[in-house]
Amino acid sequence: MDDFGFVDRLGSNAEKYTLKKKLFGTDDVMPMWVADMDIATPICVLEAVRERLNHPVVGYEIMRDRAYTAQCDWTLRHHDWEIDPRWLSYSPSVVASIGCAIRAFSEEGDEVIVQSPVYPPFYDMVRKHNRKLVLNPLVRDEGGVYRFDYDDLKAKITPRTKLLLLCSPHNPVGRVWLRKELLELGKLCLENGIVIISDEVHGDIIFPENTHLPMASLSETLRDNTVTLMGPGKTFNMAGFSISTVAIASPTLRERYRTELQKVHYAEGAVLSHIAFEAAYAHGDQWHEGLMNHLTVNREMIERWCKVHPMIGFTKPQGTYLAWLDCRALEMGDWELRDFFITQAGLGLSAGLSFGKEGSGFMRLNFAVTREILAKALDQLTSALEKNGYG
Numbered sequence: 071m072d073d074f075g076f077v078d079r080l081g082s083n084a085e086k087y088t089l090k091k092k093l094f095g096t097d098d099v100m101p102m103w104v105a106d107m108d109i110a111t112p113i114c115v116l117e118a119v120r121e122r123l124n125h126p127v128v129g130y131e132i133m134r135d136r137a138y139t140a141q142c143d144w145t146l147r148h149h150d151w152e153i154d155p156r157w158l159s160y161s162p163s164v165v166a167s168i169g170c171a172i173r174a175f176s177e178e179g180d181e182v183i184v185q186s187p188v189y190p191p192f193y194d195m196v197r198k199h200n201r202k203l204v205l206n207p208l209v210r211d212e213g214g215v216y217r218f219d220y221d222d223l224k225a226k227i228t229p230r231t232k233l234l235l236l237c238s239p240h241n242p243v244g245r246v247w248l249r250k251e252l253l254e255l256g257k258l259c260l261e262n263g264i265v266i267i268s269d270e271v272h273g274d275i276i277f278p279e280n281t282h283l284p285m286a287s288l289s290e291t292l293r294d295n296t297v298t299l300m301g302p303g304k305t306f307n308m309a310g311f312s313i314s315t316v317a318i319a320s321p322t323l324r325e326r327y328r329t330e331l332q333k334v335h336y337a338e339g340a341v342l343s344h345i346a347f348e349a350a351y352a353h354g355d356q357w358h359e360g361l362m363n364h365l366t367v368n369r370e371m372i373e374r375w376c377k378v379h380p381m382i383g384f385t386k387p388q389g390t391y392l393a394w395l396d397c398r399a400l401e402m403g404d405w406e407l408r409d410f411f412i413t414q415a416g417l418g419l420s421a422g423l424s425f426g427k428e429g430s431g432f433m434r435l436n437f438a439v440t441r442e443i444l445a446k447a448l449d450q451l452t453s454a455l456e457k458n459g460y461g
């Protein structure tokens with residue numbers, strides 16, 4: 071399927087455009103940073119919301135059971151994981167859920183493990199809650215594949231280590247973790263009384279040869295030790311509806327989480343989001359299939375381009391629509407690299423360093439765009455490289 075449902079978001083108050091000047095110092099860049107897409111939210115979602123607006127009152131409403139059930143059915147269909155809808159709590163944001171879980175399952179001064187490089191709010195949430203950030207960096211092999219470092223983790227665990235923030239699939243490195251990797255990580259957490267907060271918001275953006283395995287689906291003991299964060303924001307390009315869920319099977323952990331949740335009083339969120347959420351999970355399968363076809367071709371375009379331009383290293387992401395470009399062969403400092411992408415290539419990407427020091431020398435490119443935009447971005451990068459003698 072070619073250029074599946076794409077829209078020009080310029081002038082729409084999309085953050086990727088409105089923050090260009092602030093982030094890159096110029097409006098003259100193609101924005102390929104923030105993790106949302108240039109693809110219209112599925113028609114089934116938009117129509118359900120329009121239909122709801124035929125009723126003239128937009129008042130307080132609670133999430134209907136059938137909205138939660140739609141997500142559980144989706145998770146069973148797509149990930150072979152059976153969730154009881156009673157395990158689910160509403161959340162307006164996955165990052166907010168991380169904060170809530172940190173407060174629920176640790177005290178100030180406790181240690182929280184983060185596997186760098188990773189989505190920056192993981193660090194912020196730990197620090198802002200006065201917990202101690204313990205880095206357990208992923209290890210990159212010669213083939214460019216990132217893996218967990220169990221020995222490093224073992225060495226860093228202390229009696230004050232209470233939580234591990236898992237990113238699965240991993241933003242920015244694009245790994246979809248294997249069963250044996252998750253089991254080994256999970257075993258270490260179980261042995262040491264460490265609760266796993268598993269951020270699986272990218273769990274539906276999985277390329278054909280891979281399978282996303284929810285940590286909580288792997289065994290009963292892991293299910294009872296895991297807090298899973300999920301949502302339709304990435305899957306259906308509807309982050310603006312600000313809706314996600316937190317699945318907690320263990321009644322004890324769920325009680326602790328909900329006690330904390332009540333203190334911030336998110337209540338049940340907004341009615342239009344409930345409607346959008348239900349429609350996406352109930353009717354979004356076909357749209358999602360089209361999306362993955364589109365993204366698969368885009369991923370191949372980047373791979374082909376990188377073969378011709380080997381100074382930019384690329385390991386195909388197994389999940390997410392984010393390309394983690396290894397630019398270390400250009401031998402530029404991080405500011406120089408960022409500047410090269412902005413001023414020479416006219417591209418607004420996320421600097422690798424913003425994901426942690428292990429991201430030094432890398433750039434993250436969001437390829438959930440039209441083929442035309444991706445081709446233009448790669449052409450601009452080709453010209454910039456040639457102009458600077460890297461051709």
Ligand SMILES: Cc1ncc(COP(=O)(O)O)c(C=O)c1O
Nearest residue numbers: 105163164165166189241269271
């Ligand atoms: C791993 C990960 N978690 C959470 C989020 C953001 O979720 P939310 O907007 O629901 O807070 C993102 C957004 O890019 C992400 O990549």
